[in-house]
Amino acid sequence: MSSRSPVAKEGLPFIAAFVVVAAAASVLHAHPLAQGVLWILAGWCVWFFRDPERQTPTGDGLVIAPADGRVVAIEETIAPLSGLPARKFSIFMNVFSVHVNRFPIAGTVEAVAYHPGKFLNAALDKASIENERMEVHAKTRNGVSISFVQVAGLVARRIVCYLKAGDAKNAGERFGLIRFGSRVDVYLPLTAKIEPALGDKTRAGETIIARL
Known part of the structure; x- marks a missing residue:
């Protein structure tokens, strides 16, 4: 049985503040x-920062969803950092989504x-290039490059990312979160076979979004 906290550590200050009030x-x-409303808000804060365990699929060439949410874009474009042609796969997280982000591949961080x-x-769609964001360029253990981007939203004003160049990660490992609604874009090689369709739901660390 896991000894991890059921809530993300980044949410503890917010939860404590709501509980104290x-x-x-x-x-x-x-x-x-007023008491009832405040306790409901405290409970909602605990629920918002929930951090459930996930069973990550394993296998060569799998790209796993980095976020919970709904697929809002699948389109050809240019990947950030690498500047290579890519297919962008975008997941929108609303305030009801789990906001912990997970590494999409087994590989190494090249740049942040x-x-x-x-x-x-x-x-x-313009949020991908105009909003505050954190770009990560990574390479699989087989040498395939992908990029993924945490994008802040209308309410989300805080991106948390613990990654740095040289970090080696397994698919499904936690690497950060975005508070209160946001989006994650994944830039895949044009040869990647994307599995979900527009409008489909994804679960971070579990849903296979592409096969390289």
Whole structure:
């Protein structure tokens, strides 16, 4: 049985703040409705930062979803950092999604680049190039390059990414999160066989999104 916390550590300060405020309202005998609302918000905060275990598929050439959410774009474009032609696969996370992000391949981080930007609705395609974002370029153990990008959204104002160049990761390992709704773009080789279709749902660390 896993000894990991059921919530992401990045959420603990927020959870503690909500609990303290709700507890103070109860001790001070605030209006029952106010108390109820505050405890509901505290519970919602715990639920938002949930970090469930996932069973990651294994096999050569698999690309695993880095985020929970809905597929909002599959299109040919130019990959960031590498500048190579690629197929972009975009996953939109709303406030009800699990927001912990997971490494999509078994391989090594080649480069990481942060870009400040706007906070447009992450469901919009232009958010990929105009919003605040963290770009990661990685290479599989077989030498295939892919890039993936954490994109901030309208409400999400904090990207967390623990990756650095040289890190070796297994597919499905946690590498960060984006708070309160956002998007993750994955840039795949044009030869990759993409499995989900537009509108499909993905689960981080579990859903196979492509085969290289």
